[in-house]
Amino acid sequence: MKNYSVETQCVQAGYEPKSGEPRVAPIVQSTTYKYDDADQVAALFDLSAVGHMYSRISNPTVEVLEKKLTVLEGGVGALGVASGQSANFFAIFTLCSAGDNFICLSNLYGGTHTLFTSTLKRMGIEATILPCTIEPKEIAKHVNSKTKLLFAETLGNPGVEVLDIEAFAKAAHDNKLAFVVDNTFATPYLCRPIEHGADIVTHSATKYLDGHATSLGGVIVDSGNFDWNNGNFDCLTQPDLAYHGLSYTETFGNQAFIVKARASLLRDLGSTMSPNNAFLINLGTETLALRMQRHSDNALEVAKFLQSLDEVAWVNYPKLEDSKDYKLAEKYLPKGASGVISFGVKGGVDKAKLFINSVKLASLVVHVGDLRTHVLHPASMTHRQLSEEQQIKAGIAPEMIRLSVGIENPKDICDDLYQALKAQA
Ligand SMILES: Cc1ncc(COP(=O)(O)O)c(C=O)c1O
Known part of the structure; x- marks a missing residue:
């Protein structure tokens, strides 16, 4: 083999x-x-x-x-x-x-x-x-x-x-x-x-x-x-x-x-x-190659979409050309950079939570890498046990959303994120 x-x-x-x-x-x-x-x-x-x-x-x-x-x-x-x-x-x-x-x-x-x-x-x-x-x-x-x-x-x-x-x-x-x-x-x-x-x-x-x-x-x-x-x-x-x-x-x-x-x-x-x-x-793992390519392609499309929105403060995805890691991603991840994106919602923690509570197609789960799209708020969830100082050292901003992009149609994913970002309290 x-x-x-x-x-x-x-x-x-x-x-x-x-x-x-x-x-x-x-x-x-x-x-x-x-x-x-x-x-x-x-x-x-x-x-x-x-x-x-x-x-x-x-x-x-x-x-x-x-x-x-x-x-x-x-x-x-x-x-x-x-x-x-x-x-x-x-x-x-x-x-x-x-x-x-x-x-x-x-x-x-x-x-x-x-x-x-x-x-x-x-x-x-x-x-x-x-x-x-x-x-x-x-x-x-x-x-x-x-x-x-x-x-x-x-x-x-x-x-x-x-x-x-x-x-x-x-x-x-x-x-x-x-x-x-x-x-x-x-x-x-x-x-x-x-x-x-x-x-x-x-x-x-x-x-x-x-x-x-x-x-x-x-x-x-x-x-x-x-x-x-x-x-x-x-x-x-x-x-x-x-x-x-x-x-x-x-x-x-x-x-x-x-x-x-x-x-x-x-x-x-x-x-x-x-x-x-x-x-x-x-x-x-038998379908890993198919899924990873689709996760990666979808994530790049979603990352670009998020970058174009006023409600979004910043987007981290290494295959974005303006990413600080773009060159490393080209070297080590030539086919794609996986399905995980992190991004900041304008308006801090409250807006980040409102966004998470408003998604419909994506689900709030403590997981990544699933074929379904998932969202999570690291500061109050996966990294909750870290002190504020440790969170900052680990790169966890209060407004940060972790998005695990699934293999659904990317337009459906973008539409869902868009309506959740527009949600009002
Ligand atoms: C990069 C990484 N390593 C290790 C783990 C721990 O894996 P498990 O949840 O299977 O114990 C996780 C879980 O999210 C992870 O993301």
């Missing part, structure tokens, strides 16, 4: 039935797997054989999605987990322990922000949050002997800032850090961060991969490219006592990271993706 184009990979990668097997990857609704020989099971426990043993750790339906995302992102292995939150948590916790720290750019999804600054902090892992406008070469000033990785989103949520992946990958690698990129908004149809130097890619599969707002899920993809033997990652090179002292790098080579994430973290934490969710997310 590696040599096929992305449209074909979306449809077919991950599952190649043998003669007489179901054409559609089936839902394997079984927690457990039968073996004939005690030594076979012992070998699975030792990680010296490959196979399913218990669905907390792996499952054939989840495996189909993992294989699909491995191909789509161009990695060497993937792990499906219960949600995007779990994916980001696993990516960090596979590499960081209490006393370690990592660096991330400020324009994060609100849930990622609280995970990093609250829950990980309680576990003794510090996040150094730097402005997303920082020059990549400045990263070095914030690195110490306990810094393990750099984390950023391809397209920020909700500001849709475009990440200069190559520049930040270089900054990470110059400082012996792994570069973890959350590719939820772009998806591998629009951008493959590994091709630009990312080491680990994470997804909230709940968004565009599913695409129909049916299922929570997360995926982590390992590029297999990072040199874990650079002296900074004892957690992968030194013996793991939970596995008879094996070293992940010695035993699994360039799959060390993703094997540890599964064998150690998923085993112990159990944030497992359900086979039903994997089935639905896989079904969604």
Whole structure:
């Protein structure tokens, strides 16, 4: 599948039935797997054989999605987990322990922000949050002997800032850090961060991969490219006592990271993706290429329309020619910049809420990436737990609306937004 184009990979990668097997990857609704020989099971426990043993750790339906995302992102292995939150948590916790720290750019999804600054902090892992406008070469000033990785989103949520992946990958690698990129908004149809130097890619599969707002899920993809033997990652090179002292790098080579994430973290934490969710997310991913192109084309049309209205103070969409990120978008997102737009309503918070309460076709939901159009007010919703100062640092203005443009007819979407912007209190 590696040599096929992305449209074909979306449809077919991950599952190649043998003669007489179901054409559609089936839902394997079984927690457990039968073996004939005690030594076979012992070998699975030792990680010296490959196979399913218990669905907390792996499952054939989840495996189909993992294989699909491995191909789509161009990695060497993937792990499906219960949600995007779990994916980001696993990516960090596979590499960081209490006393370690990592660096991330400020324009994060609100849930990622609280995970990093609250829950990980309680576990003794510090996040150094730097402005997303920082020059990549400045990263070095914030690195110490306990810094393990750099984390950023391809397209920020909700500001849709475009990440200069190559520049930040270089900054990470110059400082012996792994570069973890959350590719939820772009998806591998629009951008493959590994091709630009990312080491680990994470997804909230709940968004565009599913695409129909049916299922929570997360995926982590390992590029297999990072040199874990650079002296900074004892957690992968030194013996793991939970596995008879094996070293992940010695035993699994360039799959060390993703094997540890599964064998150690998923085993112990159990944030497992359900086979039903994997089935639905896989079904969604089959049409990803069609949907992402339509989301992106619609979003550009809607963004231009919003720009032409007096009621709108500003519009953020990287494919608008006057966007500060236009050049980066042309480089990293040549086919389109996904379906998310943020814009400011003239009249501040009150007008923003009136607008949200007045939409008819679009719905107010706490979600993006669905094939239906959605609106949300980040300051009072997704980013509510952040202080005013943190909101400003994360690029959340009080008048900001996050618009997730669906795949409906763009004229219908524009008409709905127009009538909602004209609404009177
Ligand atoms: C960029 C990004 N990463 C991670 C998440 C968390 O994903 P989930 O809701 O699947 O836990 C989200 C959710 O909105 C997101 O937008």
